[in-house]
Amino acid sequence: MKALIPAAGFGSRLRPLTFSRPKPVLPVAGQPIIAYALQHLRSVGIEDIAIVTSDATEAPLRAALADWPDVTYLRQAYMGGLGHAVAGAEEWADGDDLCVMLADNLFEHSPAGLLQAFRDGGAHAALALIEVEDPRAFGVAELDGEGASGRVRSIVEKPEQPETNLAVAGLYCFTPRIFEALRQVPVSARGELELTDAISWLIRDGAVVRGYRQPGWWKDTGRPADLLEANAWMLARQGSVQRGTVEHSLVQGNVVIEAGAQVCRSVIVGPAYIGPDAVIEDARLGPGVSVGRGAQVIGAIVRHSILEAGACVSGLSGTLSDSILGQGAQLSRQPATSYHQCLMPDASTLSIAGD
Structure with a gap:
């Protein structure tokens, strides 16, 4: 066959x-x-x-x-x-x-x-x-x-x-x-x-x-909602693997941290996936978050989302949830609200001055 x-x-x-x-x-x-x-x-x-x-x-x-x-x-x-x-x-x-x-x-x-x-x-x-x-x-x-x-x-x-x-x-x-x-x-x-x-x-x-x-x-x-639901399902099936560097951080549940990834002063709640060479600093991730190769999450809270390779989320005042950021998408400096939801294509940028 x-x-x-x-x-x-x-x-x-x-x-x-x-x-x-x-x-x-x-x-x-x-x-x-x-x-x-x-x-x-x-x-x-x-x-x-x-x-x-x-x-x-x-x-x-x-x-x-x-x-x-x-x-x-x-x-x-x-x-x-x-x-x-x-x-x-x-x-x-x-x-x-x-x-x-x-x-x-x-x-x-x-x-x-x-x-x-x-x-x-x-x-x-x-x-x-x-x-x-x-x-x-x-x-x-x-x-x-x-x-x-x-x-x-x-x-x-x-x-x-x-x-x-x-x-x-x-x-x-x-x-x-x-x-x-x-x-x-x-x-x-x-x-x-x-x-x-x-x-x-x-x-x-x-x-x-x-x-x-x-x-x-x-x-x-x-x-998009189907993609996020599928992501959460597949993450729930994975085990826990730590190949990258974790410093001054708390990792709970099923979390895969690939080689070259750096997690510092952060909380990761599984299921979650952190791809090779990703950087997570002063952040809270999960559950249901997939972070692609070389992506960055700095000073932000992210849950139930997909960040593709090279995407960057930084300096959010609220929680980013139910979102998909394409390759190289950049999201930063959102207003002081409690919840954000984004669907961003590849190489896009969204930067809004805070309140």
């Missing part, structure tokens, strides 16, 4: 963060989002992995994944939808089964259970399904049986009155028959080739399509 990770889009709902970089390279708990997909796929023994890119996203993806040299990059000619991204990989797949995992989806557990349901059930396709409170924003599957897996009877995209609460998550397995299905379905009203339409075609054509109730949590990191 091979694996495909579609990652050609920039992610408009995460602007301004994605004006300069695509969504899959944004960091969660110190790693690019897409790195978690790669780790999950490798954990189940899939070594042949391709990432679908575009003209605009390939360079930043290659740069962010420099530690993953054995990945293949496939160029999507235009933004033609998820089905179009999969269809373009037919020659590369070369007759093998295919696991498709979306670059911006985070799963607590690996695809092992889905792969077993796919292989043991003699399926032509298998879909990871997640129980959600409000399924109207998702593709919704009707499943035979109440067990961990069953045959999918139908998929309805964003139904007004869902028959079930089983949302189709961004994780699939296919035999090469998916490429036949993609050739049979027309583009949708929004001008895209929809993978959901191809799966529905398989069901109508009598193919075996299995649904698997994926355990644990799942997050589509489409919006």
